[in-house]
Amino acid sequence: MNERIYMDNCVTSAMAPEVLEAMKPYFSEEYWYPSSFVSTGEASSAAFEGFRKVIAAALNAKPKEITFTSGGTIANNIALKGLALANSGEGRHIICSTVDYPDLLTHAGYFEKMGFEVSYLEPDELGFVSADKLKAAIRQDTILFMSTMVNHVVGTIQPIQEYAKVLAAANHKIWFHVDAGQAFGKLHLDVAALGVDTLAISAHKIHGPQGIGALYVKKGSRLGPYIHGVRRFEGVQPGGLSLAAMAGFAKAVEMVYQDLDGHIKQLRELSDYLLEQLESQIDYVELNGPRGEGRVCHNINVSLDFIEGEAITVMLDMHKITVATGSACASRGLKPSYVLMAMGKNHVQSHGSMKFTLSRYNTKEQIDFTVAKLKEIAVVLRERSPLYKAIKK
Amino acid sequence: MQYSEKVLQHFMHPQNVGVMENPDATATEGSPACGDQVTIYLKVDEEKLIIEDVSFLSYGCASNIATASIVTEMAKGKSLEEAKKITWRDAMDALDGLPPVKAHCSVLAADTLQSAISNYEIAHGLKEVPNFSKETIIEELKKIIYPQVGEDIITLKMVKYVGFDEKTGEVLIDLNLMSFDQYRDNVAEEIREHLEKYPEVKDIKINFPSS
Structure with missing residues (x-):
């Protein structure tokens, strides 16, 4: 195979050609920002409202509840700082889990420095964080619960609706923020049914452009302003956000949502096939996280015993295959995946973990090629491994 | 790459x-x-x-x-x-x-x-089993690399004090790494891994500057 096989779509994904086409006019022809009673401004306002409607419809939200942001991380910042600061008069206790996305965990650390107290819920061995644990952690001064809907490492889908029920049953208001970066476009997301107050998504994980995301804020939420500055559009973070990026985001959403069920089914079939091939072709392969419905449709994470993930990814890269690993050696901070460690995996399982996140552009042929190469690599690296030699003795 | x-x-x-x-x-x-x-x-x-x-x-x-x-x-x-x-x-x-x-x-x-x-x-009797001392500890610390720059922590003058109490087997190390240093835990962990293998070492205390 000559073209690159990209299976790291949970980090970012290829922009669809149709998305690029949808963006083009807004770079050079219709680049205006809104201003009152002037035709250029009205054209851009109309375009903006159209894009916002598309995002709102996908989430079953009202258009006014959608704010465009310059990415998922900024959406998380606006929601989390906005909620914590505006409601700190009611209490200073916040709840999250040890397996949340770094956006949330870095906020937890920041809140602690700011004098808040944070409770970290532990997952089970499949990565699920139960609503019972949330219930047990709630205190009189709890003001905020933040959760990652789909785990970014093992694809575990958290029980968001059950959390919402637990929070609604508390005798005071507890704000509920959800990072849905890995969930958007892979699950049916109905914010009303989910019962969340705020929810963050981004475009570039569903073949939209990089640098654009959105935040759902339920009408009536008490959210302080976190980013200050000039507001070009009502419903956009302050500053000059790209109208072209909004156009691309809307197009990417339309492409997925024209047949969301078909899209999910396609990804589920590819993932099932990948896992089946990995487990049948390669020895000492263990799935991390849940099997089947509790897992998002595009994520497969396995540990290959006795060998280390960075070496595997470098060898796969030689064959133009991009995948991710939870090994410490591949991380900047030289730490093994905190998600896998929190799930009770040992160091060798974490260091030897491989994460494949698929997209609609992956094919069965690519999976066959990848598994064949991985099988060869596992043999080669195991021959060099003292851990493997010890077991073979 | x-x-x-x-x-x-x-x-x-x-x-x-x-x-x-x-x-x-x-x-x-x-x-x-x-x-x-x-x-x-x-x-x-x-x-x-x-x-x-x-x-x-x-x-x-x-x-x-x-x-x-x-x-x-x-x-x-x-x-x-x-x-x-x-x-x-x-x-x-x-x-x-x-x-x-x-x-x-x-x-x-x-x-x-x-x-x-x-x-x-x-x-083969070509040398004695070396005695464990403060020098052994320093030699081990020379093998610990600060990941951001790829140099060892002795060369980088990150180690401010090394002590070894022969009676209690306690190692005391003062490390000049601030709490916000992203590699502080890695360095401390690696120091422990390098020293714990010596039977003479019973306890390792690593101190950091108070921020």
Whole structure:
């Protein structure tokens, strides 16, 4: 195979050609920002409202509840700082889990420095964080619960609706923020049914452009302003956000949502096939996280015993295959995946973990090629491994 | 890709890899918990004290495998005295460098070679088992790399004080790393891993500046 096989779509994904086409006019022809009673401004306002409607419809939200942001991380910042600061008069206790996305965990650390107290819920061995644990952690001064809907490492889908029920049953208001970066476009997301107050998504994980995301804020939420500055559009973070990026985001959403069920089914079939091939072709392969419905449709994470993930990814890269690993050696901070460690995996399982996140552009042929190469690599690296030699003795 | 051509060449096609039957000395350093482990086997000409053959096994990343390969290449055919002079810096230079965050891999490979040589010398009565002292601790600290710059923590003057209480077996180290330093825990953990293997060490206390 000559073209690159990209299976790291949970980090970012290829922009669809149709998305690029949808963006083009807004770079050079219709680049205006809104201003009152002037035709250029009205054209851009109309375009903006159209894009916002598309995002709102996908989430079953009202258009006014959608704010465009310059990415998922900024959406998380606006929601989390906005909620914590505006409601700190009611209490200073916040709840999250040890397996949340770094956006949330870095906020937890920041809140602690700011004098808040944070409770970290532990997952089970499949990565699920139960609503019972949330219930047990709630205190009189709890003001905020933040959760990652789909785990970014093992694809575990958290029980968001059950959390919402637990929070609604508390005798005071507890704000509920959800990072849905890995969930958007892979699950049916109905914010009303989910019962969340705020929810963050981004475009570039569903073949939209990089640098654009959105935040759902339920009408009536008490959210302080976190980013200050000039507001070009009502419903956009302050500053000059790209109208072209909004156009691309809307197009990417339309492409997925024209047949969301078909899209999910396609990804589920590819993932099932990948896992089946990995487990049948390669020895000492263990799935991390849940099997089947509790897992998002595009994520497969396995540990290959006795060998280390960075070496595997470098060898796969030689064959133009991009995948991710939870090994410490591949991380900047030289730490093994905190998600896998929190799930009770040992160091060798974490260091030897491989994460494949698929997209609609992956094919069965690519999976066959990848598994064949991985099988060869596992043999080669195991021959060099003292851990493997010890077991073979 | 941050690896040099030479690193990739030694990673993809390592030299001297495999278990050696009836070696004259072996050593294993690192552990699965650290994410890397190297075993080195030596065959030594007893008369001439020359390394006749050397091989290795590695559980670790690409640079771990590449440095073990180059270190064994460098040691092969050398006298024990010459081979004892091979340092992690030599290994890194021979590979046309490593990314700073990977420098510790070359330390592990060079260290394992030195341990194997030392094990040979002790087994053949060429040297005594060295006494554990403060100097031993400092020698171990010289093997601990600060990942951001790829230099050891002694050279970088990050170690402000080293103490060893022979009666209690307590090691006391003052490290000049602030609480916001992203590698502080890594460095502390590695210090523990390096010192815990000595039976003389009963307790390790690492102090940091109060921020």
